[in-house]
Amino acid sequence: MLVMATLPVIDWNDCLLRDLRTLAKAQFGHVYAAMVMIDPFACWEDIADLLKDLSIAGIINFPPASIIEQPTAGLPINNGQEVELRRMEWFASLGFRMLFATARRSETTAAETRLGSQLEGIVYLPEESLSLKVCDEMTLENIGLRESSIPAFSLSGASASKRSGRKE
Template sequence: MKNRGQHGRWVKLGTWAIVGRAKHWERIDHDGTPSDGIIFAPALGVLQSGDPLVLATLPVVDWNAELVKALTELKRPVGPNCYAAVMMIDPFTLWEDLGDLLAERGFAGVVNFPPASLLEVKQVQTSTDEGNTIEIDRMKWFHDVGFGLVYAAPRMEEIRNVEQRLSGLLNAIFNVPVSSLRQPVSNKLELDLEPALNVDRQGLPPILSFNSAVCATPESVAS
């Protein structure tokens, strides 16, 4: 499956991977085939292999500071279709500086990972206005300065709401159910298009999920 990216470009949205260290982000999967996309999340590289992913959502890691540090240490521009994982509700990030760094390093876009709805423990909220306003406004800002967007969310209610609030701006959606936070951190966390979540979504951004998530179905995500 393909989806229109920033500035009208088409990008492939099949098999993706999240990587924590630059040396692991060559666009190659474990079986030697190319990944369609990479999400660069250097905060994960701070954790030990095997640690649960939930640790990355806690205050033990300064998410955006680790991203800025990694960007300044990059020796070469990134390959095509690389997205940076950004904590969009961080009040201390210098956003213009971060945007300049990402552009200089050749990133295609950004992902709000970890999503605010996980950080703020809003998994049980039922409001029709789901999605953190600060987070969504920051995503719009990144789009306005030239980046593609992948939106991460744990619940289908939030996904449906954000599709309206960011209508026409999203390249894809990253489903992050609470159950996926038990997944151990490794050099690469692989993502796939989840068939059960992409039924009847013609004209809507495709949904990516951890391919080893236990509960990545519409019923379990909404529960």
């Protein structure tokens, strides 16, 4: 039997830590740190300590496991989302606010239930949103598709492709 493991080309969580360490202490009350929640090598305690030191208020699972994880034989399809939600619950228990990113609306109920009052919004990132041009400022637009009181957002431009006939 041959077992292979691959690592991402870029360790996004390590890049986040490196960049956060260059910041002067300031109040970042409306800033959310984007983290790959299914990273098996991250030292979550170090990340949490640094975020608290910089007064960063919240986190978002970006990119969401639903986009980057592909089903593997023998593992449930939502295994990555389970890991992601457990890590987000841990950050919520430390007082961080949450934005939950997902490619599928069907995944939001678990986030709403498990993250509770710490959940400040849902960010829909359908796979086609990854083709949007990355620029210095990317805006979120309120897409108002939620029945609950939790606001729902999409990257500006991403929801337009959905309205133009693409299916979820």
